Amino acid sequence: MTNPAAGTPAESTPTTTRIALLGAGNVGAEVARILLEERDELTERIGAVPELVGIAVRDLDSPRTVELPRELFTTDADALIDSADVVIELTGGLEPARTRILRALNAGKPVISGNKALLARHGAELHAAAEAAGTSISYEAAVAGAIPIVRPMLDSLSGDRVNRVLGIMNGTTNYILDQMDTTGASFDDALAEAQRLGFAEADPTADVEGHDAASKVAILGGIAFHSSYTIDDVYCRGITGVTAEDVEAAREAGYVIKLLGVAERVADDGDPGQPSGVNLRVVPTMLPRKHPLAGVHGAFNAVFVEAENAGELMFYGPGAGGAPTASAVMGDLVAALRRSVAGGPGVGPSFHADLPATSVDGVRTSFSLTLLCPDRTGVLSAISTVFAEHGVSISTMQQRDLPADDQYPGQRLAELRIVTHQARNADLVNTVEAIRGLDVVLDLRGLIRVENPS
């Protein structure tokens, strides 16, 4: 390859590729910096000069995290797109991002995007537009920040059969749960600490309610199972209800609570209302301490993949941040440009399998729950009977006596911690409802799913 900077003689000057950048936030500004600082090295890798021709922003005067040449900025995104060979979209939100990406794709220009909300809503439309125009849309940055997971799933696992994807895909919630686990903090205190350190936003809803992770599950689940999903296909529960007591009880039992994004193949279990397909969910989950995902601390992300032949794989790294996410954008960009220099179009994901998203009802899982009961004969028997009637068997039950409580005068109290064997989610939910209705159950707390019970 030619290196103009080194003045290599006798080889032809490489062509120039014109790059349009939409958005100059945290990630966009880092992408611009890398394109400007690493131009010579990138030219070597791509075989063409990557020229950043402009950065479209809403407000020319907004402060930026990186100092960038003023003359690159424009408010006319459409003109910038029309003047470029490849478009990087890092604005976020549904519109005008969707319309602009379609404008580029329809003109046959490769697009790199980090827009998880858009991809989890209109991914199918964007892929169809790319395929129709013989170009590509890439979005490594949309899932788990810097961690290479979209590309390995598309290419490296393209000859295998994925059975399950388990991911810690949101750094804010992992930071909060890790703080609760290591310091015994309450959810509110851990959230406040995360906000103070910049790991959580002033309005943390999208993170703590699981919506951010749900977008990523929809995108990654689609790629893993060669099907197309939206965020509406994802059953989503956040971590606002996880208490310090839940975390403590999990620790005592050898577990840690993580907010897991899960996409898993669900087999036909003979229930006509429950087709085989893929269940997509985001739920606080107890994981055994020895599971590789249990060791993912702080704001780090990781994705654990169970495949038929490869077995168990894990991909670990920073799930957010300007420079790490920019690295993912740059990987997509260089890969797309190298392919385009080599003369071939990109190869998009295949969605031929079209597996339906299934209800969480049919998923086989385990529950952990804690019951407050009077300490007298007949209680255990009443509770066990309800489990048996619903076809749910108990894996472990621990009982401990509690001190007297003014709220329940004159009663000796006991706490029962129960972990069930795997059963259909719907059966577990019905069991829990029936248990809750028993006279001998004063309170039911700490209800949480368990993966891979040991």
Added chain:
Amino acid sequence: MTNPAAGTPAESTPTTTRIALLGAGNVGAEVARILLEERDELTERIGAVPELVGIAVRDLDSPRTVELPRELFTTDADALIDSADVVIELTGGLEPARTRILRALNAGKPVISGNKALLARHGAELHAAAEAAGTSISYEAAVAGAIPIVRPMLDSLSGDRVNRVLGIMNGTTNYILDQMDTTGASFDDALAEAQRLGFAEADPTADVEGHDAASKVAILGGIAFHSSYTIDDVYCRGITGVTAEDVEAAREAGYVIKLLGVAERVADDGDPGQPSGVNLRVVPTMLPRKHPLAGVHGAFNAVFVEAENAGELMFYGPGAGGAPTASAVMGDLVAALRRSVAGGPGVGPSFHADLPATSVDGVRTSFSLTLLCPDRTGVLSAISTVFAEHGVSISTMQQRDLPADDQYPGQRLAELRIVTHQARNADLVNTVEAIRGLDVVLDLRGLIRVENPS
């Protein structure tokens, strides 16, 4: 895409791609099984029918781990290659593998290989042949078995600057060291156990002496640093000298001993004999227990990557085994065929940077060592002086009194455990030699490198 199995009407029948498989060992047999069993699904993913046209073996009557149709086998590898569109080489060894791969590449046929010894010796020649013929050679299976690391390094990190790669790239040695760590076993006992369980071969030399890992470091280091290396560029030390006492001492200090393959950028430190470049090495290394690689147990592999923008990434999974390694082969195959169906050639790695492999002398690292000394005044001072004279500073020093030893009659004995700060490897080696020569040092044991001292 068309699915002939589903009888989709109105679309054209997909073309057929003729696949030649060389070798039917553990991995080859699994690849053949997957190609035959998953033909319909693979057709959907590729957009063409992957037809296994033959399997070249040395002996038609050798027993196989998977039952395969007899009529597929042939001993005429050349004729099989000539009849195919794509070639999978899983025979191992340098020849005839090299000549056969060149035959396929020179004819413009994509090659998938899992042959680490060949790639670590003749990789540059094979890449050049692929580029000259406008085709590709892929070898995800050659490094860390099922773990997607070659493809992510080539594509996902193509826009970043890798600073260091640390890998547990040999399952046999990781199993042995993990056994020594968790059970206190000696090297010999752990090796025997590994052999009994099939994790180590009858002749374990290539594994325990680090040669297998060294091949992988040469291959992965070349990709990470856009340069071309051979196994001769890798400084290699095995684990046969690691004792139960070393493992125990490391544990007491909060470390675990792993056989690490390392490829790291070495800056110009002003020493004219030591150019900036990349140091490649395989060495038993103490890692802090909290490092993500410290939690990689049994025969699992993992590769830890430190990149300028992405930060710290880890890729974890099974490093060997028939089906897992076959998954990596199949990923390369499907990716190559999808690109070829889409009309573009593969894009090979770039080796433009051409960074020299540097001697281990200039690498900055830390040493841990244990000294047996008489317990009297002046000893500490004599030892400290030697360190100071060589410009090596001491990070921690722990002394404990030892019981009397008949080997050293009439002396009170003490054991000193020293961990140094980071210093040039050459200075550390000279320091250790000088220490060894001191009168007051009766024995020097447990000399081992330390990464990321806490």
